[in-house]
Amino acid sequence: MINIYKKIKKKNSIWKFGLLRPYLVDGERILDFGCGDMELSRQIASRYKKTQITGVDVIPLMRKPTNKKLEFVQYDGKKLPFKDEFFDTTIAFYVLHHCDNPQAIIRECVRVSKGRVIIVESIPHSKLEIPFMRFFDWFFNILKFDNTPLPYNFKTIKQWKNVFQKFGLKNTISYHPAGYEDLLPFGKMYILEFAK
Secondary structure, eight states: OOHHHHHHHHHHHHHHHHHHHGOOOOOOTTEEETOSSSHHHHHHHHHOOOOEEEEESSSOOOOOOTTEEEEEEOOSSSSSOTTTTEEEEEEESSSSGOOOOOHHHHHHHHHHHEEEEEEEEOOOGGGGHHHHHHHHHHHHHHHTOOOOOOOOOOOHHHHHHHHHHHOEEEEEEEOHHHHHGGGGOOOOOEEEEEOO
């Protein structure tokens, strides 16, 4: 059973990397915000030899990275322990709906990034979809046994745009029909790229 779980996690991280690949540039300093087990960071580091990645999460990392290009930092969920514009790019993959105050988190991600913030989120097309999205978010996260916070902050595209406009960021939004979400009749995955 453990081997099956490991294989699923690895396939999931390869799938995530494939979605982000068009947005990545070798040689960048990247913040993987809400990095979880750092599997996505490991995928990026294995393919981009000049890239340095720092993973940050409120949940402690059980398996510390052995790759010198990877670092893990646990933080308090409020202020990122990095200087302004320390990273070239910040990635938040399915993280913001787990945050009590996504706007404060975005402010921090923008502060520590000199270039871009890339967000991947599941987005409802209407409020009627949100109860179903909450259930599936609970179901998939309960299987991890890692006490992931579940405040269910799902926002529409318009709401996300409004949040980012407050920071004066330019944005591009892409819908990506890929993964399990397209088997469900609600909530679709979007990549939101915001540049300073």
